[in-house]
Amino acid sequence: MKRILIVEDEDVIRDFEVINLKRSGYEVVDVPSGEAAMEVFDQNPFYFDVAVLDVMLPGMDGFEVCRRIREKNSAIGIIMLTARSQEMDKVNGLMIGADDYVTKPFSPSELVARVDALHRRVTMAAERAQPQVVTELKSGPFVLNTKSRTVTKNGKLLDLTQVEYQILEYFFQNPNTALGRQDILNRVWGEGYFGDVKIVDVNVRRLRMKLEDDPSHPSYLTTVWGFGYKWMQEEN
Numbered sequence: 001m002k003r004i005l006i007v008e009d010e011d012v013i014r015d016f017e018v019i020n021l022k023r024s025g026y027e028v029v030d031v032p033s034g035e036a037a038m039e040v041f042d043q044n045p046f047y048f049d050v051a052v053l054d055v056m057l058p059g060m061d062g063f064e065v066c067r068r069i070r071e072k073n074s075a076i077g078i079i080m081l082t083a084r085s086q087e088m089d090k091v092n093g094l095m096i097g098a099d100d101y102v103t104k105p106f107s108p109s110e111l112v113a114r115v116d117a118l119h120r121r122v123t124m125a126a127e128r129a130q131p132q133v134v135t136e137l138k139s140g141p142f143v144l145n146t147k148s149r150t151v152t153k154n155g156k157l158l159d160l161t162q163v164e165y166q167i168l169e170y171f172f173q174n175p176n177t178a179l180g181r182q183d184i185l186n187r188v189w190g191e192g193y194f195g196d197v198k199i200v201d202v203n204v205r206r207l208r209m210k211l212e213d214d215p216s217h218p219s220y221l222t223t224v225w226g227f228g229y230k231w232m233q234e235e236n
C-alpha cells in the first residue's frame, strides 16, 4: 500500500487532495494542522512513504513540520505546497529537507504526477538499500516492521516493550503454528535463561491487553492448552 500524509488547513483544498490521491491508489491520512501531523507521524515515523505539507498553516507551519519529520525519518518523501508568490519558501524548504514543491493553484493531474514521481523515487531507494530483506510482516489489521521494530494495528502504533515485540515477531514468522512456551522462552530470553516459563504467560497476557479487541477472549494470540500459544492469521 502506498501511504501518504496530507497536512492542509483549508478544508476544500485538503478534500481535493484526498479525493484525487485516493483515486490514484494511495492510502491517505489527512490532518488540518502541523500539531496534528506530528501526533500522527510520531505514532510510527516509518509508516508513511510521502508527506504533502502546506507551508502556510496556523500554529506550527509546514517548514517546521518538514524539519521535525526529516529529523526522524530520512527516507520519507516530502512535498511542500506553496503559493506562487512565495519564492522565498522554496529556498527555506530546500534547507530543511523537502524533496519537491507544488505551487498553488494546481490541477489534480499535476499533484498526482508529482506525488507518484516522488513515491517511485522513495520506494526504489528503499528497495536498493535492502534488496531482498522483508521488513514488513502483515497479518490482518497488524503490520510488524522488523527495521523499526514496531507493530501497528489499523495504522496505529502499539506501545510494546522490546520483549513483547520479540515475542510477536516470533509469532508473525510462524503464523497458524502452535509454539511451545519453552520454545518462546528459548527464542526470546535465550537458551541459557534460568527462569520459569511463566514469564512467557505474563508477557502474552500483557500483549493481549495491547492487541486484542477483547483480551479475555483472544482471537489473534490464542492458547493451545497444555502446550503454548498460536498466532491466528486469516489466509488471504
Ligand code: CA
Pocket (backbone or CB within 6 Å): 008, 009, 010, 054, 055, 056, 057
Ligand atoms: Ca494554508
